[in-house]
Amino acid sequence: MAGSKKLQDIKVAVDAVVFGYFDKKELQVLLIQRNIEPFKGGWALPGGLVLDDENLDDAVKRELCEEAGIKPDFLEQLYTFGNVGRDPRNRVVSVTYLGLVNPSYHELAADSDADDAQWFGINSLPELAFDHQTIIDTALKRLRTKIQYQPVGFNLLNGEFAFSELENLYKTIVGQEIDRRNFRKKIMSYGLLNETDNFKKEGSGRPGKMFTFNQEKYKELEEQGFYFELK
Amino acid sequence: MAGSKKLQDIKVAVDAVVFGYFDKKELQVLLIQRNIEPFKGGWALPGGLVLDDENLDDAVKRELCEEAGIKPDFLEQLYTFGNVGRDPRNRVVSVTYLGLVNPSYHELAADSDADDAQWFGINSLPELAFDHQTIIDTALKRLRTKIQYQPVGFNLLNGEFAFSELENLYKTIVGQEIDRRNFRKKIMSYGLLNETDNFKKEGSGRPGKMFTFNQEKYKELEEQGFYFELK
């Protein structure tokens, strides 16, 4: 760390790309309508400046809570965007996060000042402020990769889910057909799903068994060098 | 981006973990001896504050050039460390990078103000300033993972290398024995190595053919959805 230059004038922000997966259609992204300039009235990722005495992780969590009443089930650092000129006002370096929430957040809470927060389908996003479209692209790419070697998909489902929901989720995220039988065999072979006594009731057709993901067992296996992997 | 709070007082720095691989032993990390407080006289990663009108990537490149006369063959963002208290003076958020250099950097340039830059074996690091040990740990972990699904190892070798050098590199980084025959078959099967007419002269035993890595072909294949992978 050198630095003998005048006074650095750079702001540090955090922004989050939070994905949700509701009603078996496309992935959704959480956006906030801006009520200040620049891009006033436009849509942007939730986020904001980091407080002086606040860790980065805490800052994102705070912003998500304040702006949308959301506590993601999964949240990890994505990438730091800091090019000159990405914010027209002054230099802002933004540490971005990738978040995943379960379907209980479909209806955004009426508590909090969340009235300008909204879910948008990944394929029908509005024009976005700053370089936020790039950030979303980066997040999507990461999610697509990550879901193939870490069991993060479960964070987008309810605690209890039918197998077909998992199937649809993977089809949606990876964006291609999967072989139902092979997929089930593979997932089941890891022994990470616990069968419950419940059955999926909504929808037509034969009701499917509900499963839960065994997080503890996964952690255990992981420590022994096990790698979740789909191909 | 909310922010109506007083004035944010956070500095933005970049730091780099640059790895080198020389004389077939352990991986080496580039460290700089600090000549200012805090940790004056101690060892730290190369890096420093970002200039107001400078992109993050440019900032790391500049610092590496200034502090050690090095231009890495491979350089990518690693992680952003920004916890309160990681710098005893004031709040510093550090965007860290992972860099790889080829063996021509073994002797650090006499140009530049590089006299306090030095290579340290990954297993014999001195006490490090700030949270730099954590950063190195993160970088090592990333390198170990990355080398298994992206051909980054070649950036640690000379343009022309013997197969055994590649072998040793993988053994060193992954930290376990590999089957020479299977490894060679696998690598060769990708058709990404060009045979040269040269032979390795140093060392005893039968001289090995020298190869070069075909970067162009790799880029091409990559665009067609090809994934380099070792297992």
Add this chain to the structure above:
DNA sequence: GCAAAAGTGTTAAACCTACACCCATGG
């Protein structure tokens, strides 16, 4: 001719892929 590293094939096991029919439910 000895020590040191380079070069090379085969076989069994594991894993992946492709593929189609019957089952349980609600209407």
Add this chain to the structure above:
DNA sequence: CCATGGGTGTAGGTTTAACACTTTTGC
């Protein structure tokens, strides 16, 4: 009884893993 989605097995091909001897060179 029909429509809808749930649940299941097998065979062929590909990939991985394990394993040891011959070749070339310098000394």
